[in-house]
Amino acid sequence: MTLRLRLAAGILLTAIPLSLGVLYVRAEAQRRAVEAELREYVEGAMQAGGRWLCELFPQRFGGEGSPMGAWQAEPPPMRIELPEGLNLPEGFELPPFPGADKIPRPPDPKPGQKVAIWAYDPQFTSANPKARAIPDALRSKLEAGERFAAQSFEWEGYDSIRVVMRMDWDKGPCAIVMAERQVEARLAEGASAVVWGVAILGAAVLGIVLLLAGPIVARIRSLGDQVKTSARSNYEMPVEAKGSDEIAALARDFNEAGRLVREHVESVEARRKTLQDFVANTTHDVMIPLTVLKGHLSGIHEALAAGDAPNDESVRGSLREAQYIGSLLHDLGAAAKLDAGDVALDQTDVDLGALVHRVAERHKPLAHSARIQLEFAVPEADVSTRGDVTLIEQAVNNLVHNAVRYGDEGGHVSLLLGETEGRFTITVWDDGPGVAEDELKRLAEPGYRASAARTRDPQGAGRGLAIAHEVAQRHGFELAFRRLDEGGLEASLGGPVSVRQ
């Protein structure tokens, strides 16, 4: 259903009950008016001489007529008729009926309609044999003590009103008077006027509404076209959002939704790119240590085939490269995750004791083959922090990996987890060659881009530490490096512990 059709239907649906309501109210008002009119008439007529006339000639009082009214149909006598057998002397006339011409005429009906009036004694019996009997409904009301009662009824196919009333005098043949009148024509005429009025008003309102709806419909159509265009441009092109009404708000909402869609698409695209780069870089980076590893292994194989003991350096080299490959893959995974932004961080409670234990155990074989003593200690009580366990573990892993990989033979690497005043500290010490002062500054520089982590740096600490920095920054941890007086490096990662439950 179009907007216009809906508006038209709405107006019709409102107009019909409205006109019915108006008709009812009007009919009711009219009925009351006719009742009052009849009542007033009866009271006036009876007081103005009707009573006198009625009591004098009760058997002839009343009647019905049209169009001039009951009096005309059977006009009241203008003179008194003597009872049978009684004669007046010759030449003598009774005076004229006093005030007969002053008795008001009944309210005028329309041509062709009738009025009627009848009188009754207190027992509801009329002396006039032509009089209609008082209907039971009205009669019982008067019997119940009311002085006035009215009803609607049908009279020769007309809607009509009938009133019955007790007069001020309670005796005689005219103690109760009933008056009737046909009124249907007036009611129907009023109704048709109302119907016409409502129809004309409705048509006018409909016309105005349709006229006003025109621009609205046009704007909605235009908005629809713009939305289609915008969708074709991947929501790059915004729709016009002028004005302050609901349609403008809708246009603005659409632009906002388009922006969100675009952002989402961009973020998905960025992640896809990250993944693509990740795969490409991983393939490239893993090939190098794998090639070295294969070289070592074929050397060992050759030595064994020749019946010689394998070269110790080849075995240690193999272990080193294998460890490096694993570490590299984890670094690349962490880099991809860091590149993907904050949404990728999984915040949970991280058991730092278990984490330190895992990292230390992971490096023991490599340390052992490099003849480096790797030690670690964790407190007996659990120490936890909030963060991404994979990333934090990788950060600590890289600190330890660097210390072991670049440590001297016979050297030491120690890893300690401590907790003081609501903060944890993971410290890694080594007594290796350490770093130059300017390089230390470089290590301490935060804001490494994670992509720098993909550069293989055979000399140094750049790759893994860049990840450690990024992880610390994302978690709000502190990563600090310090040259030890006796040589070697101290790296420490600190942050808040999570509240124990």
Added chain:
Amino acid sequence: MTHRILLVEDDTELGRQVKDHLERKGYFVTWLTHGDEALAEDPSSYSILVLDLMLPGAYGLDVLKAARERAEVPVLILSARNETADKVRALKLGADDYVTKPFWPEELVARIEARLRRPGMSQRRVVEAGPLTIDVAARRVLLGDDELTLAPVEFDVLAALAKRVGEAVPRLTLVEEVLDPASADPMRTLDVHVSRLRKKLGDASRQVATVYKIGYRLEAEAVS
């Protein structure tokens, strides 16, 4: 006592390697390659479950869940995935620890041992460390069969180390447990006590090893 280990790993190379390594360490290993087989096992008849996540048949996390419903046995997850969500899910489902692939066999053994050792670790009252026997409750130290006489604070230091025999104990921990941390230069005081303790231990002095930057460790095995 020989611990029974249930190993569930579908990769035959890795599975055999891990099984061989654990058996060389003296464990009794049952190795399954299918998730559904693992579901059919009674977990309570093992000391520890070592479980891969990516399995044919029932998924590793389902095996973990089923095991948790049936027994209190510790579960160690082997995961090729380096994804935090997986680990967290496994830990939430009741896994005790995880080892991320690639791992060294030694690394896995260390994790298993740590897990098996955990209960009752601090309940031990009589600790053997090479030639030394330390009875913490009775405050007695035997070197071979000879009882040594130690000053109370020296015994406290030794007992604190004995509670974590084989593990490095940070100096700060020792200071907090044994000395008055508020005293002047308690670290120096601790070093003095350790030095005196070593003197009294005589031949066994090397059982108390200095751990670089961390503190001290009471070696469990005899140090020559």
